[in-house]
Amino acid sequence: MSTLQIADSLGLSFVPIAALVGKDYNLGSAHLNSRTSRAPQSMDILIRAENLTKQFLAHGALPHTAVSALNLQVHEGEVLGLLGPNGAGKTTTVRMLTSILKPTAGRATIAGHDVVTDARHVRGIVGHLTEFPGLYLRMRAREYLDFYGELYGMSRAMRRGRADELLMQFGIADAANRRLSEFSKGMRQKVALIRSMLHSPRVLFLDEPTSAMDPHSAKQVRDAVAQLRGQGHTVFLCTHNLYEAETLADRLALIRKGELIALGTAQELKTKFLGAPTIEIRLAKPLGQAWSTFMQNGGAEKFHVEEFTETYLRYRTAEPQLNNPRLLKALNEAGAEIVTVSEAEQSLEHVYLKLVENV
Numbered sequence: 194m195s196t197l198q199i200a201d202s203l204g205l206s207f208v209p210i211a212a213l214v215g216k217d218y219n220l221g222s223a224h225l226n227s228r229t230s231r232a233p234q235s236m237d238i239l240i241r242a243e244n245l246t247k248q249f250l251a252h253g254a255l256p257h258t259a260v261s262a263l264n265l266q267v268h269e270g271e272v273l274g275l276l277g278p279n280g281a282g283k284t285t286t287v288r289m290l291t292s293i294l295k296p297t298a299g300r301a302t303i304a305g306h307d308v309v310t311d312a313r314h315v316r317g318i319v320g321h322l323t324e325f326p327g328l329y330l331r332m333r334a335r336e337y338l339d340f341y342g343e344l345y346g347m348s349r350a351m352r353r354g355r356a357d358e359l360l361m362q363f364g365i366a367d368a369a370n371r372r373l374s375e376f377s378k379g380m381r382q383k384v385a386l387i388r389s390m391l392h393s394p395r396v397l398f399l400d401e402p403t404s405a406m407d408p409h410s411a412k413q414v415r416d417a418v419a420q421l422r423g424q425g426h427t428v429f430l431c432t433h434n435l436y437e438a439e440t441l442a443d444r445l446a447l448i449r450k451g452e453l454i455a456l457g458t459a460q461e462l463k464t465k466f467l468g469a470p471t472i473e474i475r476l477a478k479p480l481g482q483a484w485s486t487f488m489q490n491g492g493a494e495k496f497h498v499e500e501f502t503e504t505y506l507r508y509r510t511a512e513p514q515l516n517n518p519r520l521l522k523a524l525n526e527a528g529a530e531i532v533t534v535s536e537a538e539q540s541l542e543h544v545y546l547k548l549v550e551n552v
């Protein structure tokens with residue numbers, strides 16, 4: 194039985210990549226080298242969604258809009274983090290972009306190929322770790338990856354080499370000859386991740402790649418994503434882990450109820466949605482009356498005080514470059530002994546909660 198017949202019998206819809214994409218997709222080292230030599234984040238748009246919409250029909254109820262007129266562009270070499278609460282439409286978006294699910298309206302392209310009319314080509318250039326990866330549990334890990342490598346059109350030597358390299362990278366080389374049914378949840382997620390990366394895809398879609406992983410394994414995944422980015426691959430990452438999102442993603446997109454509600458770098462989102470940073474000043478001894486005098490003499494208009502004790506002050510100010518030196522000068526003149534002046538951290542979690550809770 195051929196690999197494709199086996200794939201059919203397993204209910205898999207794979208077609209060898211080499212057959213799909215022809216001349217412009219070379220799985221050999223030339224392809225890998227050309228990717229590594231490219232600087233990340235060239236300005237080419239690799240993923241483009243225009244008014245991308247998905248409605249699910251429900252029996253006896255109005256259609257449910259899971260993704261609503263999404264407009265999004267991801268550049269080649271960029272890591273985009275897609276955030277949003279449960280049911281926001283992240284997985285549905287990814288499934289449309291990877292040609293698994295047909296949009297109800299709008300369109301999307303990957304490297305210029307329409308995800309609907311050119312689905313075969315799209316499937317050939319993307320790697321996709323699905324939210325609930327199904328593995329063929331009777332197979333052994335190495336055998337399973339070899340099987341997929343063949344589906345991807347990789348040569349025997351290449352798929353073996355690449356599988357071994359990735360099994361080693363993710364710390365499960367010891368289990369390579371064990372059946373997948375014996376694998377733990379996190380180990381299965383690793384195998385699925387390796388499967389999605391096996392053919393060094395130009396775009397990798399990762400739907401919650403570390404949801405089942407221990408902290409060390411999650412770090413291995415973050416390192417792998419950072420490495421891919423360094424090699425110029427594009428990564429589309431859905432995650433609930435805000436640390437992961439902030440450390441890995443060049444830009445973050447936040448969706449709620451199927452609508453894009455924010456897009457930008459973590460810093461841009463913090464500035465836009467949290468406003469001016471919060472400054473904290475700690476003093477060695479109580480300040481006495483000097484602070485109230487300062488506030489009465491015009492300070493109250495410029496400083497929004499969030500917390501104030503005898504030796505601690507936390508505030509925001511719209512023009513920190515102008516107002517912080519004025520305040521420090523006044524405190525000095527009042528004889529304050531300043532121990533520290535620091536900017537309080539504005540976390541991505543604050544931005545996320547603010548946007549999601551719409552407060």
Ligand SMILES: Nc1ncnc2c1ncn2[C@@H]1O[C@H](COP(=O)(O)OP(=O)(O)OP(=O)(O)O)[C@@H](O)[C@H]1O
Pocket residue numbers: 249250257258259277278279280281282283284285286324
């Ligand atoms: N096959 C389907 N049929 C009907 N409704 C669906 C289907 N798939 C998803 N939905 C609905 O679409 C909405 C978006 O679901 P989706 O899985 O995209 O959310 P998500 O952002 O990935 O959530 P999570 O963070 O929980 O993974 C939800 O309301 C969900 O119930």
Ligand SMILES: [Mg+2]
Pocket residue numbers: 283284285324400
């Ligand atoms: Mg999901």
